[in-house]
Amino acid sequence: MSETLILTKRWGKPDSASLASYRQDGGYGALDKALAMDPAKIVDEVKRSNLRGRGGAGFATGLKWTFLPKDVRPRYLTINADESEPGTFKDRYIAEHDPHMLIEGIAITCYALDIHLAYIYIRGEFAKQARCLEKAIDEARAAGIIGPKLLGKRDFDLDIFVHRGAGAYICGEESALLESLEGKKGYPRLKPPFPAVVGLWAKPTIINNVETIANIPWIVQNGGEAFAALGTGKTGGTRLFGVSGHVNRPGVYEKPAAYNLKKLIMEDCGGIPGGRGIKAVIPGGSSSPVLRGDEIDISLEVDAVKAAGSMSGSGGVIVFDDSTCMVRALSRIAKFYAEESCGQCTPCREGTSWMEGILEKLEHGHGTAADVAKLEQLAGNIGGQTICALGDAAAMPVQSFLKKFKAEFLRHAEERRCPYGEHAWGLDQTSRAAFVGGVRY
């Protein structure tokens, strides 16, 4: 049986990002169908589809939409294209290869929710992708698809704009994103109230990830049930899994939501270079708890990964072969969170830097067993103690690496050096051709 492709099926076609090409493949047909539907019926279909947020939290999209208060206008839609979690690199390719799919999804969502202004918040480093999106929006506006009349036939004005960030991981956190979009530094807001109630400019705002909204046209065309049937349990559809690190064929793979992690690595990605073993896998972006190589024969479905003690998060799978130093790896992850902590909450601002310092010390042979114990204590004092999830995101890798690979940390302390020497990042550190939705890079 061939696998159903929703998001990547047009990637690699000549000029796939153009409106002409998108229309040739039936593009904007779903919007046409949606305009003949009662908006409430569209929301019902999305609920029935079991579409869950693809940005990391995995929250049910249809349910999120129902949190909008009934009588408050205007409402806003914000698309989160701030993709910055280490190991995550999927949304950028939607913008590059099929931006109109996202725009159609935005138009349908706005029609369903009575929203007339949408922003795509894209990270500053994605200059090229921002240009791709702006070009597609201009095409859609010129063709009368968006603007005063949707598809030139329905009196429903819709504007979509791209808002480029300027380098801050924290702005992927939805309330920090709103602050940034309002022209401020990205400090997360206290919740509740949630953005669906008090969001952009204090108005009700829905924030959805790029991949999430790119699925909407398919759901409208094929029905929520068909989408749900592609997945299992409470997660419908396919997902984009980005695999990086020590694999023979890294890249972005669109697979059913409940695809097997080991199969993804060993078959789709061609296994590990040099036939080495797998020491560890981070299954859903750098913040998700690490799995040992013998723990990866699991479904990638959101609740299944949770049951295995981790998170399927953003679908960013990072693979470490058995020649990699886990202290080196964790040390770099800790540095990332220390760099990106916004500084608003003390446990995160101070704690992430402490963890970074201790790990750096351990990796260079200057740490002790007491430092390892201190790390555990620090991580425990950050998780759950902060306004936003960055504190948890910083604590979870530390806690899981220590739980699964403690002997390596203690060995660094005992030997007063890194046993892996200059090969701490693995014996074979070479870039390999990547396959992104089948397109070779």
Add this chain to the structure above:
Amino acid sequence: MTNPPLAGAVEELSRDKVAKFDHELADVLKRYPPDRKAAAMIPALRIGQEIFGHVSPAVQRLCADRLGTSPARAEEVATFYVMFHTKPIGRHLVEVCTNVSCCLTGGDRIFEHLKKKLAVQNGGTTADGRITFREVECLGSCGTAPAMLVDEEMYERLSVDKVDEIVGGLK
């Protein structure tokens, strides 16, 4: 239409460049509701940085003035986001990712190689003012790692040879 009067220290900026700034900002402001101009702080600072080279206090005040907000707001944004430079930088900006997926495929070696070759510390500028060099966090190019940005353009699947060629070509 003549430009509105310049606020305070903004007067130290070149008139021509301010006119260019105002022209480009007008286009960007169409994206935000008229009573929400302050939302354009990031794009305004970006335009300012492109035109004036870096976001000096004067450029920050220009942005604040045009968006009807306080200079403190402009400074808050200019200093929070890593893509803004409050001090002058080299003619080119080379930013190498050293996050996990890049290092697993050789990113740290590329970083160390360039550091030695350019004879600069992380964040430093070459003596001839040609290149400012620094390490950056994940660029979202993990599958095509290692990656770097040169003047906001992404280069992927790097090797030491490829990096030498790219950086060597910068004037």
